[in-house]
Amino acid sequence: MSTVFQGQLGETDLRLLRVFNTVAEKGGFTAAEVTLGKSKSAISADVSALETRLGLTLCQRGRGGFALTAEGVQVRDATLRLLADLDSFRDQVNLARGHLSGTLTLHVTDNIVTYGESPLVHVLGDFAHRHPDVFIQVASAPASEVEQAVLDGRAAIGVSVLPRLVPALDLVPLFQETLHLFCGARHPLFEVPADRLTPEVIGACRVVEVSAGATGPLWPVWREHLRFSAHAGSIDARAILLLSGAFLGFLPPDYAAPWVREGQMRALNPERLHLTNIFHVMTRRATPPGLIAEEFKAMLVAAYAAETGELPEMRPTAAG
Incomplete structure (x- = not known):
């Protein structure tokens, strides 16, 4: 040189x-x-x-x-x-030689391993066997960082819930998770009877933020009462805040099950107060992700669609 x-x-x-x-x-x-x-x-x-x-x-x-x-x-x-x-x-x-080589950069939300033997795991294995000359680079991060990595080009593909709605992203829904509102044993509401847990009572407590895409049948009513005063970038971070006794927060019930069994957590009004989060595969809208990413994305969407023919509900397995 x-x-x-x-x-x-x-x-x-x-x-x-x-x-x-x-x-x-x-x-x-x-x-x-x-x-x-x-x-x-x-x-x-x-x-x-x-x-x-x-x-x-x-x-x-x-x-x-x-x-x-x-x-x-x-x-x-x-x-x-x-x-x-x-x-x-x-x-x-x-394209000319019908053989893929290069790098697949995939960012996933850092709690997705909770779902264990998911289609994502199987697709990664199948893709690696089909395309042995593709170097696969996987990173896990909080949802907001997954989104940003796709937006700025560090990742060709992201798999995550949406912390906010971004018009610059192409989104395909993959699966959904159900969340219940939990409190830790140190929280003042832990021993309060269920019939006294009104929106006003729960609204007086500090709550960990939820993603912008979360929804539920009574969510518009409850949301008006909740006071969001903490942020957690991952499911583990949310659990830590709940166990501190200072906050309420939403968790997948199977993820929280070990703490519930040990008397360290409790779900509050799970029949009435529950949310659904949808995980998406995301790519940049303005810039085509390339053949490698398009192939992986197509395999991923097909694998999740094959679960039930509609948006499947994934159940956490790692902590249960």
């Missing part, structure tokens, strides 16, 4: 551009360490090498924090276009 960039890109250039793109995406060297699997000093050395190669200062770093320069913004935009073109080229080659 020559010292000064003259319009010819080599493998090393592409590697450095990918490092720079990740740093820009994450907002700094430290934030990019986990994603890149490299130390801050190694990442900084790569970005410095790219700056030397291009003859440009791409970012400011120091006590004032990390920021892209005007030139850095231009190079980032060009990098995003270049990487998209490379993905498109790979798709065309895959």
